[in-house]
Amino acid sequence: xxxxxxxxxxxxxKMVGExxxxxxxxVVFYLLIVxxxxxxxxxxxxxxxxxxxxxxxxxxxxxSHDYYIRPxxxxxxxxxLVATIGTVIGFVFAYAITRTPMKGKTVFRLVATFPMVSPxxxxxxxxxLLFGRAGIFKGAIGNIYGLTxxxxxxxxxxSPTAFLSLFGILQSIDPALEEAAxxxxxxxxxxxxxxxxxxxxxxxxxxxxxxxxxxxADFGNPMILSGNFSVLSVQAYLQIxxxxxxxxxxxxxxxxxxxxxxxxxxxxxxxxKKSFVxxxxxxxxxxxxNLEWYVKLPVYVVxxxxxxxxxxxxxxxxxxxxxxLWGIDKTFTLQNYVQMWAVGKDYxxxxxxxxxxxxxxxxxxxxxxxxxxxxxxxxGRGLMEFSAMLTFAVPGTVVGIGYILAFNTSxxxxxxxxxxxATIIIALLIFRNLPVGIRNGIAALQQIDPSIEEAxxxxxxxxxxTFWRITLPMITPALFSGLANSFVRSMTAISAVIFVVxxxxxxxxxxxxxxxxxxxxxxxxxxxxxxxxxxxxxxxLMQLATDRVGKGMKVGLMEGEQS
Amino acid sequence: MKKTDYLLLxxxxxxxxxxKSAFTAVDHVSLTVQEGDLVTLxxxxxxxxxTTLRMIAGFNTPTSGEVLxxxxxxxxxxxxxxxxxxxxxxxxxxPHMTVFENIAYGLEIEKLPKEEIxxxxxxxxxxxxxxxxxxxxPRQLSGGQQQRxxxxxxxxxxxxxxxxxxxxxxxxxxxxxxxxxxxxxxQQRVGITSVYVTHDQEEAMTLSDKVVIMDRGTIQQIGTPxxxxxxxxxRFVADFIGxxxxxxxxxxxxxxxxxxxxxxxxxxxxxxxxxxxxxxDDVTVVVRPEAVIIQPKGNNDLLDGVITNAxxxxxxxxxxxxxxxxQILQIEVAxxxxxxxxxxxxxxxxxxxxxxxHVLPWEQGGxx
Numbered sequence: 001x002x003x004x005x006x007x008x009x010x011x012x013x014k015m016v017g018e019x020x021x022x023x024x025x026x027v028v029f030y031l032l033i034v035x036x037x038x039x040x041x042x043x044x045x046x047x048x049x050x051x052x053x054x055x056x057x058x059x060x061x062x063x064s065h066d067y068y069i070r071p072x073x074x075x076x077x078x079x080x081l082v083a084t085i086g087t088v089i090g091f092v093f094a095y096a097i098t099r100t101p102m103k104g105k106t107v108f109r110l111v112a113t114f115p116m117v118s119p120x121x122x123x124x125x126x127x128x129l130l131f132g133r134a135g136i137f138k139g140a141i142g143n144i145y146g147l148t149x150x151x152x153x154x155x156x157x158x159s160p161t162a163f164l165s166l167f168g169i170l171q172s173i174d175p176a177l178e179e180a181a182x183x184x185x186x187x188x189x190x191x192x193x194x195x196x197x198x199x200x201x202x203x204x205x206x207x208x209x210x211x212x213x214x215x216x217a218d219f220g221n222p223m224i225l226s227g228n229f230s231v232l233s234v235q236a237y238l239q240i241x242x243x244x245x246x247x248x249x250x251x252x253x254x255x256x257x258x259x260x261x262x263x264x265x266x267x268x269x270x271x272x273k274k275s276f277v278x279x280x281x282x283x284x285x286x287x288x289x290n291l292e293w294y295v296k297l298p299v300y301v302v303x304x305x306x307x308x309x310x311x312x313x314x315x316x317x318x319x320x321x322x323x324x325l326w327g328i329d330k331t332f333t334l335q336n337y338v339q340m341w342a343v344g345k346d347y348x349x350x351x352x353x354x355x356x357x358x359x360x361x362x363x364x365x366x367x368x369x370x371x372x373x374x375x376x377x378x379x380g381r382g383l384m385e386f387s388a389m390l391t392f393a394v395p396g397t398v399v400g401i402g403y404i405l406a407f408n409t410s411x412x413x414x415x416x417x418x419x420x421x422a423t424i425i426i427a428l429l430i431f432r433n434l435p436v437g438i439r440n441g442i443a444a445l446q447q448i449d450p451s452i453e454e455a456x457x458x459x460x461x462x463x464x465x466t467f468w469r470i471t472l473p474m475i476t477p478a479l480f481s482g483l484a485n486s487f488v489r490s491m492t493a494i495s496a497v498i499f500v501v502x503x504x505x506x507x508x509x510x511x512x513x514x515x516x517x518x519x520x521x522x523x524x525x526x527x528x529x530x531x532x533x534x535x536x537x538x539x540x541l542m543q544l545a546t547d548r549v550g551k552g553m554k555v556g557l558m559e560g561e562q563s
Numbered sequence: 564m565k566k567t568d569y570l571l572l573x574x575x576x577x578x579x580x581x582x583k584s585a586f587t588a589v590d591h592v593s594l595t596v597q598e599g600d601l602v603t604l605x606x607x608x609x610x611x612x613x614t615t616l617r618m619i620a621g622f623n624t625p626t627s628g629e630v631l632x633x634x635x636x637x638x639x640x641x642x643x644x645x646x647x648x649x650x651x652x653x654x655x656x657x658p659h660m661t662v663f664e665n666i667a668y669g670l671e672i673e674k675l676p677k678e679e680i681x682x683x684x685x686x687x688x689x690x691x692x693x694x695x696x697x698x699x700x701p702r703q704l705s706g707g708q709q710q711r712x713x714x715x716x717x718x719x720x721x722x723x724x725x726x727x728x729x730x731x732x733x734x735x736x737x738x739x740x741x742x743x744x745x746x747x748x749x750q751q752r753v754g755i756t757s758v759y760v761t762h763d764q765e766e767a768m769t770l771s772d773k774v775v776i777m778d779r780g781t782i783q784q785i786g787t788p789x790x791x792x793x794x795x796x797x798r799f800v801a802d803f804i805g806x807x808x809x810x811x812x813x814x815x816x817x818x819x820x821x822x823x824x825x826x827x828x829x830x831x832x833x834x835x836x837x838x839x840x841x842x843x844d845d846v847t848v849v850v851r852p853e854a855v856i857i858q859p860k861g862n863n864d865l866l867d868g869v870i871t872n873a874x875x876x877x878x879x880x881x882x883x884x885x886x887x888x889x890q891i892l893q894i895e896v897a898x899x900x901x902x903x904x905x906x907x908x909x910x911x912x913x914x915x916x917x918x919x920x921h922v923l924p925w926e927q928g929g930x931x
Contacts, residue, residue: 176655179622180713182642183649184669184720194668198659 011377020464025378028369032387034413035431039402040394043257046250046405058251068248071235072255075216078147078231079259082154083212089155090162090207091200092302098170099196100291100299111307113160114314117535119492119509120157121220122528125516126313127153128224129320129525134327145227153221156313158214159306162207169203170196188292202270209267213260217395219495220509224516232256233397233495240401240499250405253398264393321525336526340515344527347511352534354422354507355490358429362490363483366434367475370441371467375453385438392435396495403428403500420502428500429490436489437482444478445471480546487538491531569756570596570619570724575628577614588614590780591628596724596773601750601757603767606777607803612760615777616726619758621645632723648717649726653733654709656701662688662712663697669720687715691749707738714746718755725750727759731766743770764804768792776800793919794836798926801849808850808892811925814842822922824848827887829866833920845925852895854919857882857905858912865912868892870905880904884913 050057062068093112096102115123131137131144141148173196181191222231232252240249324331372378373385391399407418418424452474456466472479494509501510508531515524577589589611596602604612617623619630621642630637637645648669657665663684670680688694691711701709710730717725730746731739747770750757761767767774768788776783776791776799784796795801798809812831816823822835824846833848840846860867871891872883880899884892892913896902905911 174653174655176651176653177657179620179642180649180651180655180716181657181668182622183620183645183647183726184716185643185672186668187643190672195657 008379012379018463020462021376021378024368024464025372025376025384028365028372029380029384032384032431035427036387036390038413039399039406040257040390041402042405043250043253043398043402046246047254049247058247062248062251062255068235068252071230071232071252074147074229075232075256076259078150078154078222078229079212079215081147081151082158082215083208085151085155086159086211086215087162087166087204087208089159089302089306090164090166090211091204092299093159093163093306094166094170096299096303097167100296102296102300102303108303108307111310112163114310115157116160116164117488117492117539118314118532119220119494119512119528120154120218121224121494121509121513121516122317122532123153123157123313124149124221124224125512125521125524125528126316126320128516129316129326129521130313134521136327138327143227145225146229149225149227150222150229150231153225154215154218156310157218157221158211161214162211165207165210166200166203169200169207173199188295206267206270209263209270213263213267213393213395216256216260216263217397217495219395219397219498220513223513233395236397236401237498240404246401246405249401253395253401256395257398260395261393317525317528320522321529323522326521336522337530340523340526340530343523344508344511347506347508348530350422350505351491351508354425354429354505355487357426358433358490359483359487361426362430362433362486363437363479365430366437366482366486367441367472367479368467369434370438370445370475370478371471373438374442374445375450375471376463388438389435391432396432396493396497397499399428399432400496400499403496419500420504422505424500425497425505425507428496429486429493432493432496433486433489436485437478440478440482440485441475444475448474477546480542484539484542487542488535491535491538567598568595569598569600569633570594570758571629571631572615572619573629573631575615575618575630576626577611577618577623578626587780589618589625592777592780592782594775594782594785596756596758598756599754600772601747601759601770602773602775603759603761603771604775604777605761605764605767605803606783608762609779610777611780612762612777613728616649616728616758616760619724620647620649620726646723647726648720648722649728650710650713650717650730652729654701654713654730656709656712656716658701660701661697662693662699662701662704665701665712666715666719668716673720683719684715687719691715691745706734707742710734710742714749718749718753721755723756725755725757727757727761729761730759731761732763739766746770768804776803778803794921795849795923798847798923801847801921801923806852806893806895808852808890808894810848810850810890812846812848814840814844814846814922817842821917822846824922827866829864831866831915831920832917833915833922834918835922837922837924840922840924847923847925849921849923850892850915851919852881852893853897854916855892855894856914856916857884857894857896857903858914859903859905860910860912862912862914865914868911868913870907870909870911873905873907875899884911886913 047058048054048056093108097105097109102108127144127149129135131139131141131149141152143149144152177195177199178191181195186194217233219233219237222229222234223237226234233256236249236252236256239245239252243249320326321336322332322334323329324333324335369384369388373381373388403424404419407414407424410417418427448471453466453470456470457463461469492509493507494513497507498510498513501507508527512524512527512531515521515527572592572594575589575592575594576587579586579588592611592615594602604615606612614623618625619637621637621640625638632646657668660668666684666687667680670683675683684697688697691714693708693711693715696704696708696712701712704712710733713730727746731742734742743766759767759770768791771788773785774788774791775785778799784791784800786794791800791804795804795807801807801809810826810831812824812826814822815825815830817835817840820835822833822840824831824833826848831848857868858865866886868884868886870882871885872881874881878897880896880902882894882896882905884894886892
C-alpha cells in the first residue's frame with residue numbers, strides 16, 4: 001500500500017517537474033469538462049427540473065403521452081431494421097472483397113464507402129427525386145415519407161459503417177484457418193459455419209450496434225423523410241425550436257441517449273474482450289480462387305445490386321441538379337447552380353472557414369490526447385480518455401441541445417456567452433470530431449515502441465519536445481486520417497450544429513436542408529453536389545500530402561511495428 | 564514390408580499471373596515418395612517448395628502436371644476430399660475451439676460416433692503428451708504445445724500423406740531441436756508418408772529419409788542427407804548445404820577412381836565420382852571446412868596460407884586462411900585443445916583430407 005502511495009507521489013512529483021506536461025493536462029481537462037461534460041450535464045439536469053424543482057415529472061409526462069412514446073418506438077423499430085439490413089449488406093460486401101475473386105474490388109469498395117463522404121441526408125434527397133411526388137419511379141415503393149423510405153435511405157447511408165468494420169474483421173481472420181478446416185475435410189459451407197461465422201460473430205454484433213447507434217442518432221434523413229413517422233431526434237429538435245420547450249426536448253434527448261450509450265458500451269465491451277481474431281503472418285489468397293459458383297453468385301448479386309442502388313441514388317442527385325424543373329421540365333440548365341450560389345455563397349464561405357479552423361486544431365488535439373493517454377501516467381487518465389471519447393456515442397441532437405443550454409448564458413466555467421458566435425460552432429465540431437482522431441492516434445501509438453520516446457527524453461528533451469519532434473512525425477498517417485475525417489465531418493455535419501447555427505454564422509448542410517424544406521430540390525441537389533465535390537477535392541489533396549509525407553515515414557513505422 | 568511409390572509428382576508446374584507478369588513458381592517438378600518415408604523440400608525462400616506442397620494439398624491448382632496419391636490422380640479433387648492433412652507454419656489452430664474440439668474437428672466432419680471420437684482423440688493426445696489439456700483454449704498453450712495440437716489435428720485423420728509447412732519456424736532454437744526429434748520418432752512409429760517443407764538445412768538433414776533441394780522452381784538434387792552433403796551435384800547444392808570452400812581448378816590427370824587437379828600451381832587428389840569430367844576440364848573443388856589439415860609451413864608440395872583469423876568455439880576452432888590466390892578458406896578443426904593451435908598471422912601449409920573432397924564440373928557464372 002505504502003509503496004503504491006509513494007509510487008504515485010513519485011509520478012506526481014515527476015509531473016510537477018515538467019510544467020509543460022502539467023499545464024497541458026490541466027488545459028485539456030478544462031476543455032473537455034466545458035465542451036463535453038458540461039453540456040451533457042445540462043441536458044440531464046434540465047430533464048430533471050420541473051417548475052424549478054428536481055423531479056421526474058418530465059419523464060412521467062413524456063412517457064404517459066402517446067405523442068412522445070411513439071417516436072421512441074419508431075426510433076427503435078427503425079434502428080432495428082436499418083442495423084439488421086445494413087449489417088447483412090455490409091457483411092456480404094466485406095466477404096466479397098476479402099474472400100472472393102470478384103473483379104473490380106476497388107470500384108466496389110469505393111462505391112460501398114461513398115455515402116460516408118456525403119452528408120447522409122443527400123440520400124434522402126435522392127429518394128425524393130426518385131420515388132417522390134415528382135419522381136421518375138413515382139409510387140414504386142409506396143409512400144416514401146415514413147418507415148419504408150427511411151429504412152431504405154438509412155441502409156444506404158449507414159451500411160458503409162458495417163462494411164468497414166466487418167471488412168477489418170474478415171480480413172484479420174487467417175486464411176490458414178480455413179485451409180486447416182478444409183484439409184480436415186470440411187466443405188465450403190462447413191468452413192463458413194464452423195470457422196468464419198463464429199470468429200466474426202463479435203464483429204457482426206459490434207457492426208450491428210454501430211449502425212443501430214447511427215440510425216438512432218440520424219437527424220437529417222428523418223427531418224426530410226419521416227412524415228408522420230416521427231422519431232426521437234427530430235421530435236426533440238422540434239420541441240426546442242418549435243415549442244421552445246427545453247425541458248421536454250431535454251427529456252426526449254435523454255431517452256435517445258440511454259439506448260445509444262447502452263449500445264455503444266456493449267459494442268466497446270465486445271471489441272475490448274480478447275477477440276479470437278488472429279493476425280496472420282503471411283496472407284495467402286489462393287483458396288479463394290477456387291470458390292464454387294453457388295457461393296459467388298448470390299454474393300455478387302447482392303454487391304452489384306447495392307452498388308447499383310448507390311450509383312442510382314447519387315446519380316439522381318447529379319442529374320437533378322442540371323434540370324430546369326424536376327419531373328416537369330427536363331431541359332439541361334446551370335440555373336440551379338446560379339441560384340444556389342446566389343443564396344448559398346455565404347453559407348459556403350462560413351462552412352469553409354469553420355472547417356479550416358476546426359480541422360488542424362482537432363487533428364493536433366486528438367493526437368496530443370492520444371499521446372497523453374497512451375504514454376503518460378497521471379491522475380485522471382482514464383477519465384480523460386472516457387470524456388474525450390464520449391461525444392462519439394452521444395447523438396448530435398443531445399450535444400446540440402446541451403450546447404444551447406450550456407452556452408446561452410455565461411457561467412463560472414465559461415464566462416462569456418458563446419451562442420451566436422462562430423466559436424460555439426467551432427468548439428462543437430472540434431469536440432465532436434475528436435474521438436475518431438484519438439482512436440487512430442492510440443492505435444498508431446500502440447504500434448510504436450515507447451523506447452523511441454524514452455530515448456528522446458533520455459537525450460534531454462521534455463514531453464512537449466518529444467511529442468512534437470518524435471511522436472507526431474511517427475504517427476503522421478494517423479494525424480492525416482484524423483484531419484481528413486475531421487474535415488469531412490465538419491463539412492457534412494448537421495444533427496448537432498443545427499442547434500447552434502445563427503444568422504451570423506451558418507453552414508452548407510443547413511442551407512441544403514432549407515432548400516429541401518422549401519421543396520427546391522434542384523437547388524438542394526446542386527448544393528449537395530458542390531459540397532461533395534469540395535469534400536472529395538479536400539480528401540484527394542490530403543491523400544497526396546499523406547503519400548508525400550508518408551514516404552519519409554515508412555522506415556520508422558515499420559521498425560515500430562516489429563516491436 | 565516392401566516400400567512402394569506412394570506419392571507421385573509428375574512434371575508439376577505452377578505459373579502465377581499471366582502474360583508479362585507471369586511467374587513460374589514451380590517448374591516441371593517430378594518426384595516420387597515411397598510409402599512411410601519422410602521427404603523434405605528444402606530451399607531458400609521463393610524456391611517453390613511451399614507452392615509444391617500446396618499443390619499436393621490442393622490449395623493451388625497446377626498449371627500442368629499431375630499429383631498422384633496411391634495411384635489416384637488428385638488434380639481435380641478439392642482439398643477437403645483429398646487424403647492429405649497439413650501442419651501449418653503458424654499452427655492455424657481454431658481459436659474459438661478447445662484443444663479437444665480442434666483435434667476432433669475432422670472426425671466430427673466424418674460424422675463418427677461421439678464415443679469413438681473421444682476414444683481416438685484421447686489416445687492420440689496421450690501419445691503426443693497432451694494429456695489433460697483437452698479443455699484448454701489454444702492461446703493458453705505454449706508454442707510447442709500448440710504445434711503438437713496442430714500435428715494431432717492432422718494425424719487423427721490418418722491421412723495417406725501428411726504435409727508439414729515449416730512447422731517449427733515459430734519455435735525457439737532449443738524447442739525446435741527437441742520437437743524435430745519427436746516428429747521424426749512419431750512419424751517413423753506411425754509409418755505415415757510425409758512431405759516436409761523447410762528452409763532450415765539442419766532440420767532437413769536430421770528429419771528426412773530423402774532431401775529434395777529446390778531453387779527457382781526446379782529440383783537441384785534428390786538424395787539422402789549424406790549423399791547430398793558429400794556428393795552435391797552442383798555449386799548451388801554444395802553451397803546451400805553446409806559450409807563449402809569452392810576452389811576453381813583444372814583436371815590434369817585421372818585414374819579409375821581419382822582426379823588429380825591443379826590449383827595455384829599445386830596438385831590436389833580427389834575421389835572421382837563424376838565420370839563425365841575429362842582431363843583438361845575446368846572444375847570446382849568443394850572443400851568442406853572439416854576436410855583440411857593445417858600444418859606448420861614447410862612442405863613445398865602443399866598449398867601455402869596465412870591465418871587471418873582464429874576463433875575459439877570450445878568444441879571446435881574456426882580458422883580463416885588466406886591462400887595465394889587471395890581467396891579466404893574457412894576451416895574448422897575439431898577438439899582444438901588436443902591439436903596444435905595457430906595464432907593469427909601464422910604461416911601454414913594446407914593439406915586436404917582427400918577422400919572428403921568433391922569435384923564438380925565448372926559452371927558458367929556459378930553464383931557462390
